[in-house]
Amino acid sequence: MNMVELIRRKRDGGRLSPEELQAFVRGVSRAPSDGGVTDYQAAALLMAIYFRGLDGAELATLTDAMLHSGDVLDLSDIVGAKVDKHSTGGVGDKISLHLAPAVAACGVYVPMISGRGLGHTGGTLDKLEAIPGFDVNLDEARFRHTLRDAGLALIGQTERLAPADKRLYALRDVTGTVESIPLIAASIMSKKLAEGIDGLVLDVKVGSGAFMKTAERGRELAQTLVEIGKRAGKRVTAFLTDMNQPLGRWIGNAVEVQESLAVLNGQGEPDLVELTVELGGEMLLLGGAVKSHDEGRARIARSLADGTALARFLRCVELQGGKIPTTRWFPEEHQEVEAGAGYVQRIDAEAIGMAALRLGAGRTRKEDAVDHGAWVRVIAKVGERVEPGHPVALFSRPKDAGTAAEVHERLRTAFTLGATPPAPQPLILEVIR
C-alpha cells in the first residue's frame, strides 16, 4: 500500500479500493515501528475523507475492516434474536437503562455495549457505575451468562473490540476530523456490528444538545448508518429525535438511574416513556417478536406497567454485582435558578449539559473522574408555565462559590420564557428504515 497515493486519490475525490481500505485499517492496527501507518499519514487521509466523503461501498468496506480489526462476538449459541440500540448522545439521555430491560422482558436479547460520557453529553457506563458495585467490565463468560439469564447485559467496550476504531477516534479527536459523517458512522457501526447482533435501532439526536445541530445533518448520518447496517446484512432502523431540551428532568448519574427506575415503576416522565416505547417497539419488530411497530409499542408499554421490565433490570444489576441503594443516594442540598415568569419557549440543552459537566457530572478529558452524585434538575420544560418567583431549575451544591455562580448563570440563560405557550414540537422527527 502506497499511503501517499491513497491520500492523493481521496483528496482528488477518487475512490479507494476494498484492498486499499483493508490495508489502511491493518496499518492503523499496527504501530508505525511495526510497519503500521504513521499518525501523520492517517491524519492527512482522515482530513481528505472529511472533505471528500466515502461512498456506500467504501464505507461498508472500511466499517467491516474496522470491526474485524478486533474480536467479533459470536452469540449464536444464545437462541433468540439479539437487538441493540445506539444513541448518538444527548443531555439527560438515560433511555438505555430502562429500554434494554423492557425489550428483554418482551423476549428479545439486548447485548448492549456502551460508552462513557465526553463533553456535554452523558454516558451510559458512568450512570451505571453510580450504582454501588455495578461492574461494567465483565469478561466474556460473565457477559454471556448475564445476557442469557437476565436477557440483557450492560457493559463497556473492551480493548479487543474494534481496536482500529480506538486509534482512529483518538486521532480524529486531536486533528479536527471528528465531525465527518462517514467517519462517525464507521466508528459507531464498527463497534455495534462486532456485538454479534441481528438488528440495531439507532437514535440520532438532533438539536442544540446534540452533536448534529440540524435535522439535515442528522438525516444524513441516520441514512449513512442504516445503509452500512443493511450492507452488513443487519436489520437497522434509525430514529431522528429531538434534542432541543434535556430528556426527562434530571441530568447527572445517580439521579438519572433514579429517574430511569421511575420509568420501570410505571411512573416515568412522558417524553422518556414515549421514546422508550417507540425505540423498544422497533427493537421488538427487528427482533421478530412482534408483527408490527404498533404491537411492539404496546408490548413495551405493558412491560413498563406490569413490573416485568423492572424485574429484568434488577436481575441484570444483581448479576453485574450492583446493589441499588434503598435510601436517597445523591446529595439533596441544592441551589435554585430563577429565570423570570411565563411559558418556557426554549431550553438550550447544550448549556444544561455544560452546567452538569461543570458540576462534575461529566468529563472533558477521557482520563477525568466523574462525580456520580452531582446533578441538575429541570423544573420547567418547554411549554410549561413558570409562576413569578418560582425556579426553572435546581442544581446540586458545587465545590466552590465560583463554580456555583458560573453554573447558575449558565442555567439561568439556558431558559427562554415568553408570554404565550410555544407551538408543541414532536419528539420523534423522522424514522429511517
Next chain:
Amino acid sequence: MNMVELIRRKRDGGRLSPEELQAFVRGVSRAPSDGGVTDYQAAALLMAIYFRGLDGAELATLTDAMLHSGDVLDLSDIVGAKVDKHSTGGVGDKISLHLAPAVAACGVYVPMISGRGLGHTGGTLDKLEAIPGFDVNLDEARFRHTLRDAGLALIGQTERLAPADKRLYALRDVTGTVESIPLIAASIMSKKLAEGIDGLVLDVKVGSGAFMKTAERGRELAQTLVEIGKRAGKRVTAFLTDMNQPLGRWIGNAVEVQESLAVLNGQGEPDLVELTVELGGEMLLLGGAVKSHDEGRARIARSLADGTALARFLRCVELQGGKIPTTRWFPEEHQEVEAGAGYVQRIDAEAIGMAALRLGAGRTRKEDAVDHGAWVRVIAKVGERVEPGHPVALFSRPKDAGTAAEVHERLRTAFTLGATPPAPQPLILEVIR
C-alpha cells in the same frame, strides 16, 4: 495556541490570525517533545489548507514567519542591486547556469540559492556538481567573497535557511499536500526572501514537463508568488513559460553544463537564448541597471555575445573550486531512438524527464545519488522535420538491457509526428508584474 481549534477553523473556511500562524510556525520549528507541533496535527492543518487555501494576508504572514524561522542574509554591505531568479522546475532547464553570470556581467549581483532535482525535473545543484571540484556548500564568508568578486554565487540551501519550510516540505511530501498553491508559494518565497535580495524574477513553468500542467494553475501560482513578494516589499516579476518540450536539446547534468557553456559562447539554442534574454532583461530592470525591459534584453544578449558573461561564469567556477574539463566529460556511447518520419507535433516533456531519471540523471528519493554522466539528447524538437530512418533522440548507455528497453520505449512514445508542421507555440506565455 490550540491546534485543534486552528485546524477546525481552517477546515471550516475561516481565517487564521497572524499570531496563530506565527505560533504554528514556531511550533513547526520545534520538536513535539520540546512543545512543538506534532506531525499529525501539522498534517491535518496542511490538508485543510490544501482544500480551503490561504488569503493574501494569511499567506504573507505564513511566509514571513517561515523565512524568519532561520537565518536571513543581510547583503547590504555589498553595494548594488541583488536580484535572483527562481524556476518552478522543468526538463532540460539549465537557464540559471548562464543567466546568473549574464546578469552579473551587466552589473546586478545574483546571490543564487538553488535546489536539487527530484522526480523528472533536474536541479541546478546537481548540474553544477557535474563540474569536477565545484563546491555548492560555501560558508557565508566564502559565499560573500564569491558574490562580491564574480558578481554571482551559486550555492545550495543551508540547514539554517527557513528550517520551518524544511519540516513542512518533508511532511507535505508524505501526506499528499504538495500540490497546494499557497503552500508551494510560501515554500518558495520563504527561502527566496531569506536571501537578502531586492528583486526576484520567477519562471513559472507550464505544461506536460512542469508541476503546473495548465496555464490556469500556473497563472494562479505566479500571481500568488508576486503578491507575497510585493507584500514583503520586493520587486517581483513572474513569467509563465512553456514546458511542453524540454528546454534546449540536452537533458542530464554534465551535458547541460556543456549546453549552457555553448550559450555563454554565443552559440546557444534559440529557446535557451530567448528565455535567458527575457528573464535576464527583467532582472536588470528590477535591479535598476536599465530603464526598460527591451534595454535589459539587449544588454543580456550582448553579454552572451561579447564573452563578458562567460568570464563571470568561469570566475565563479574558479572561486567555488571547480574546473571545467577540457576534454569530453560525459560518455559518448549511446543508442538511437526512431519514431517514424514527419514533423514533430508534440514532445511529452515529462516522459523525456522520466527517461533521463531512469538512466540515473535524477533521483526519486532525496538520498539517491545522481549519475552526472547520464544523458538524453533531443534531436528533433517541435516543428522540426524527421526524415525516414533518422532518430528523434539519443540516450547514453544504461546499466542493463532492461533499462535500455524501457528508456527506448519511453522516448519513442514521447514523440508525436505528423504530415504537416504544427502551428508555432510561443515560449513566453505571459508576464505578471
